[in-house]
Amino acid sequence: MIIKRGGEIPSSEITPEHAYANRREFLKAAGLTGIGLSAVGAGLLAASRAGAAQQKEEPTSFERVTTYNNFYEFGTGKEDPAQNARNFRTKPWTIKVDGLVKKPGDYALEDFIKPSTVQERVYRMRCVEAWSMIIPWNGIPLADVIKRAEPTAGAQYVEFTTLLDPEQMPEQKFPTLHWPYIEGLRLDEAMHPLAILATGLYNKPLLPQNGAPIRLVTPWKYGFKGGKSIVRIRLTAEQPVTAWVRANAHEYGFYANVNPQVDHPRWSQASERRVGEFNRRPTLMFNGYADQVASLYSGMDLRRFY
Amino acid sequence: MQSRWLAWSVICVSLVPAAWGVFALWSDIKRGTMYLSAEPVKELEHYYGDWVLRFLIATLAITPARRITGWNWLQKYRRRFGLIAFTYACLHLLTYALIDVQIDWSILIEDLTKRWYIIIGMTAFLMLVALAVTSTTASIRRLGKKWVALHRLIYVAAVLGVIHYWMSVKRDIREPALYALIFAALLGYRAWHALRSRSSRPDSNRSPQPNSATSA
Numbered sequence: 001m002i003i004k005r006g007g008e009i010p011s012s013e014i015t016p017e018h019a020y021a022n023r024r025e026f027l028k029a030a031g032l033t034g035i036g037l038s039a040v041g042a043g044l045l046a047a048s049r050a051g052a053a054q055q056k057e058e059p060t061s062f063e064r065v066t067t068y069n070n071f072y073e074f075g076t077g078k079e080d081p082a083q084n085a086r087n088f089r090t091k092p093w094t095i096k097v098d099g100l101v102k103k104p105g106d107y108a109l110e111d112f113i114k115p116s117t118v119q120e121r122v123y124r125m126r127c128v129e130a131w132s133m134i135i136p137w138n139g140i141p142l143a144d145v146i147k148r149a150e151p152t153a154g155a156q157y158v159e160f161t162t163l164l165d166p167e168q169m170p171e172q173k174f175p176t177l178h179w180p181y182i183e184g185l186r187l188d189e190a191m192h193p194l195a196i197l198a199t200g201l202y203n204k205p206l207l208p209q210n211g212a213p214i215r216l217v218t219p220w221k222y223g224f225k226g227g228k229s230i231v232r233i234r235l236t237a238e239q240p241v242t243a244w245v246r247a248n249a250h251e252y253g254f255y256a257n258v259n260p261q262v263d264h265p266r267w268s269q270a271s272e273r274r275v276g277e278f279n280r281r282p283t284l285m286f287n288g289y290a291d292q293v294a295s296l297y298s299g300m301d302l303r304r305f306y
Numbered sequence: 307m308q309s310r311w312l313a314w315s316v317i318c319v320s321l322v323p324a325a326w327g328v329f330a331l332w333s334d335i336k337r338g339t340m341y342l343s344a345e346p347v348k349e350l351e352h353y354y355g356d357w358v359l360r361f362l363i364a365t366l367a368i369t370p371a372r373r374i375t376g377w378n379w380l381q382k383y384r385r386r387f388g389l390i391a392f393t394y395a396c397l398h399l400l401t402y403a404l405i406d407v408q409i410d411w412s413i414l415i416e417d418l419t420k421r422w423y424i425i426i427g428m429t430a431f432l433m434l435v436a437l438a439v440t441s442t443t444a445s446i447r448r449l450g451k452k453w454v455a456l457h458r459l460i461y462v463a464a465v466l467g468v469i470h471y472w473m474s475v476k477r478d479i480r481e482p483a484l485y486a487l488i489f490a491a492l493l494g495y496r497a498w499h500a501l502r503s504r505s506s507r508p509d510s511n512r513s514p515q516p517n518s519a520t521s522a
Binding site for chain 2: 263267278
């Protein structure tokens with residue numbers, strides 16, 4: 001498999017000025033936690049490439065980010081979650097960390113976040129349905145949380161469980177998916193500095209339709225990997241059986257890395273439309289984060305492990 | 307005169323969603339409104355697709371409605387609604403090819419050769435083209451009995467349309483299932499009607515049965 005490296009992009013085609021300014025802002029925020037994060041900045045720099053060169057990469061408006069959502073617990077229409085999640089209660093909120101860890105525990109959300117610094121990360125979000133957004137998230141590195149729990153030697157995967165509460169989440173009364181929603185990552189993916197647990201966007205606390213109060217964000221993967229309203233993080237030895245794999249393993253894989261060369265059985269993944277825009281743009285390998293994450297998958301057949 | 311006014315009013319009202327779709331897309335792209343959600347192109351595509359199925363239902367509902375109510379003037383609306391369904395099918399296809407895919411031949415060719423739901427949808431569309439082209443009174447006269455046979459294709463097109471929709475959804479099949487139920491009812495009514503009228507015909511139409519007088 002060929003991975004385009006950032007170096008191939010002529011400097012004239014790199015991010016326009018306002019996006020560059022964003023990056024400065026972003027790096028300032030990232031600088032607070034220090035190491036490993038320059039990689040993230042580079043991801044932002046690899047914003048555009050030939051073909052998409054003239055197309056801008058501006059954050060998608062707050063209004064669009066908060067009204068166009070896939071959050072099946074609140075209905076399967078894109079505009080359902082914003083409607084049906086209005087009264088969703090996120091306080092109090094407890095997160096259980098368990099499984100193959102030395103320090104399991106139940107944490108109130110505040111205590112769970114407190115040890116880490118909340119950072120701003122401007123990420124691309126590519127849905128498996130071939131639409132995309134750019135979202136300025138606020139969140140904490142997932143690696144922080146996992147390190148704190150001290151995984152045991154046998155831990156190889158991390159499983160994320162969304163709240164199960166049919167009273168508040170009306171779609172959970174129907175077998176649309178197997179509830180609660182389960183997502184998962186390989187441990188090394190979860191430890192990657194790009195993976196965050198988001199608690200806000202646009203410097204505001206997350207709204208319910210975006211996965212309040214805390215959700216997973218893995219920008220090099222399709223959006224459905226980002227489990228929302230997380231109540232449990234479990235370290236396991238076995239690969240978690242995720243909701244979409246259980247629903248349709250033929251179409252949705254465990255890895256779900258953004259890959260323009262591997263089509264969904266029913267549509268092409270070669271291009272996408274940025275929400276709010278008219279023209280399609282080419283989809284980038286690993287959603288443009290190849291330089292940072294491709295090494296996680298070296299030697300793997302990405303057609304097989306889609 | 308009165309019925310002509312009514313006919314034109316019905317046609318105009320039927321095309322209001324078509325005009326609204328064009329306006330809403332323009333407004334969403336140019337003025338940043340969100341009439342068609344935050345992703346207007348996809349939404350418009352689905353919106354027109356829905357209207358195809360709705361007008362196919364309307365078309366197929368005419369005959370049962372006429373038989374049940376005895377209002378024979380309804381019959382004229384069968385062709386009108388059929389042509390409106392065809393209009394929405396054109397808009398649905400144009401939205402897909404021109405606005406969504408933007409005539410990217412690599413995508414179009416792949417879709418039309420590899421994606422079954424698109425192949426099926428396109429087949430249904432071609433059937434509607436054949437029906438629309440032969441919908442004129444002159445065609446009815448010229449084709450005679452063949453016309454009746456040809457226009458039974460609308461049943462096939464309707465079924466393919468629902469299959470196309472059903473296959474395109476990711477997980478939630480409730481809406482396509484509802485359409486399937488409605489079409490099943492409309493086609494079921496015809497089957498029932500055909501069976502009943504066959505069995506109520508005089509015995510001379512059947513193979514001779516010696517003791518037919520005793521049959522219940």
